[in-house]
Amino acid sequence: MGTAEHAARLSGTVFVSGTRMLYVGPLVATEHHAHHAAQVVIAPQGLYIEDGANGRIHTRAAVIPPRRLHGHSACAHAALLFLDGDELASRKLSRDADPRCETWGRAPFDANVPRDPTPEMARALLAAILAAIDPRQPPEPRHPAVRRMCAYLDGSDHVNLASVSQEAGLSPRQMRHAFAQDIGLPMRAYLRWKRLRRAIAAVEAGASLSAAATSAGFADSAHLSRVFREQFGITPTQGLSSITWRTLD
Structure with missing residues (x-):
C-alpha cells in the first residue's frame, strides 16, 4: 500500500439502515483485519478472499462471520454488507463460525448489484441478501446480565466499568467472563467497536476525521486511524473520505 493520500479509496455509495451498512461500488484491497460484524460480499466478476492462516479462495459471493480475520482483493464492482455483531442475523452467523475462508x-x-443504485434498489438488494443468508437455527439467547450491559454501554458515552458491573448485578470477574462468552469480544474491544461506529456516524453526518475521532472518544485522529485499520484493513481516508452516504431509514 502507498500512503493514505495516494492509496486507492472507496468511491461508491454507502446505504445506512440502523445497524446495517450496505456499500455498492469498487472495492480496494485490504490488509488482514477483523471486526464485530458479519460481512457479506457479492462481486459479479469475482475477487480473492484470504483468512488469517494463508487460506485463499476466489469467489463471486461470500459470507464472513463476525470477528474472523480476513482480507480481500480489489475489484471493479461489488456489494458489501456489514451486519453489526449485535444484530440477530449476525449472531446467527457467528453460531457456527469457521475461521477457514474455504467455508x-x-x-x-440471486441478487442484482446495480451500478448506480437508488435507495429502492438498495433496499431490494439488502432484502435479497438477508433472505439468502438467513440461517434456520436461531442463536442462543443472551444472558440477561449481558443484555443489560449492552443496553448500558449503548446509551453511555463515558463508561465506568464499576457502574457496568453494578448494572449487570455481577462481580467484575463474573461480568467480564459472561460478556466475553456471550458477545465474543472482551468488553474493552467491544467499546472500541462502539466508538468506531460512533466515529463513522459522525463522518456520515459531515464531521471531519479529526472531529469524528474526538466526538467518539478517541485520543486523536491517529488513534482512530489505528483502530479503523485494525477493524477494516484500510485507513479512514481510504474508507470514508470519497464515498457517498445515503440513508434507508
Whole structure:
C-alpha cells in the first residue's frame, strides 16, 4: 500500500439502515483485519478472499462471520454488507463460525448489484441478501446480565466499568467472563467497536476525521486511524473520505 493520500479509496455509495451498512461500488484491497460484524460480499466478476492462516479462495459471493480475520482483493464492482455483531442475523452467523475462508464461499446470490443504485434498489438488494443468508437455527439467547450491559454501554458515552458491573448485578470477574462468552469480544474491544461506529456516524453526518475521532472518544485522529485499520484493513481516508452516504431509514 502507498500512503493514505495516494492509496486507492472507496468511491461508491454507502446505504445506512440502523445497524446495517450496505456499500455498492469498487472495492480496494485490504490488509488482514477483523471486526464485530458479519460481512457479506457479492462481486459479479469475482475477487480473492484470504483468512488469517494463508487460506485463499476466489469467489463471486461470500459470507464472513463476525470477528474472523480476513482480507480481500480489489475489484471493479461489488456489494458489501456489514451486519453489526449485535444484530440477530449476525449472531446467527457467528453460531457456527469457521475461521477457514474455504467455508465462506457461497453460490452466487440471486441478487442484482446495480451500478448506480437508488435507495429502492438498495433496499431490494439488502432484502435479497438477508433472505439468502438467513440461517434456520436461531442463536442462543443472551444472558440477561449481558443484555443489560449492552443496553448500558449503548446509551453511555463515558463508561465506568464499576457502574457496568453494578448494572449487570455481577462481580467484575463474573461480568467480564459472561460478556466475553456471550458477545465474543472482551468488553474493552467491544467499546472500541462502539466508538468506531460512533466515529463513522459522525463522518456520515459531515464531521471531519479529526472531529469524528474526538466526538467518539478517541485520543486523536491517529488513534482512530489505528483502530479503523485494525477493524477494516484500510485507513479512514481510504474508507470514508470519497464515498457517498445515503440513508434507508
